Amino acid sequence: MAQISLRNEADEVRQSSGLASIAADLSSDQRAFKNVSWGKAMMWIFLLSDTFVFSCFLISYMTARMSTTEPWPNPSEVFALEIGGTSFPLLLIAIMTFVLISSSGTMAMAVNYGYRRERVTAAVLMLATAVLGAAFVGMQAFEWTKLIHEGVRPWENPWGAPQFGSSFFMITGFHGTHVTFGVIFLIAIARKVLRGDFDTGRRGFFTSRKGNYESVEIMGLYWHFVDLVWVFIFAFFYLW
């Protein structure tokens, strides 16, 4: 990577000693995250801001659930799926969880193959990630349809506290939107990888700049974040 050439020995010494290295980085000239590219640093900062957005949704859900005097609908029963007369609690949600985790696995491998410059493998793995992501959104659409048919609305539901519906639609809807945008960007980056843009130095349509395989890693950061958010939604909304 190009950033490596920017390092020098003093840099290395600073890095080796914990908090002192952080103080040195932050008090140094021009750039704090020395060998981290601006693209990666900005994606992380965006993800931090997105963490706050999702935190606000989950905290407002917590506040609604803790402060209501009406019983909260039991998610284990609400999200149960009936197959052949037997009712499985949270079955669809469990499948969605496994699908999203698998998509994270394929994404992590796509990043790895990208840096190995095996562009076809990387692109295929990214497209597999996109397919799994689309499957996730499809299952979520199925779940929404099922709940709406059962009478769940943002202002009421048949089982208890009316805030259940608004929390559910807000949290899963915002997450599903993230997955959808992730799928779109995955396809866009996979196309660039497959065409060999990052090998030939072809300039981007919007940016007119040459890209590199770090784009795959930055795309991966976003995708893993979407998976990460689902871990928290699964724990706090579905299991709690």
Added chain:
Amino acid sequence: MTHVATHDDAQHPIRLYFVVWGWLFVLSTCSYLVDYFHLQGHLRYSLILLFMMLKAGLIVAVFMHMAWERLTLVYAILLPIGAVLVFVAIMVLESDYTLLSRTLHPGLP
């Protein structure tokens, strides 16, 4: 880690990702079983939180490469999340107060 500064993703063997993937499957199954076996009370909540934190840690550390990232970036991203915990504490107190008011004065909105 010795290769902190010279991080190059190609150094990680693919096997690492399969191992983490497998662990994420195991942990997800465990958290699903918490619900399946109808565990209740403190055991349920502590297990849910435990499996959640382990999964989140694996995703952030390995899949998002945080374990090999420059320390300054790690702290810049992870420390602010502590503010979320403060917010949670504030809203727990607020919710308790709201619930108390609603219980003591049932007629009021």
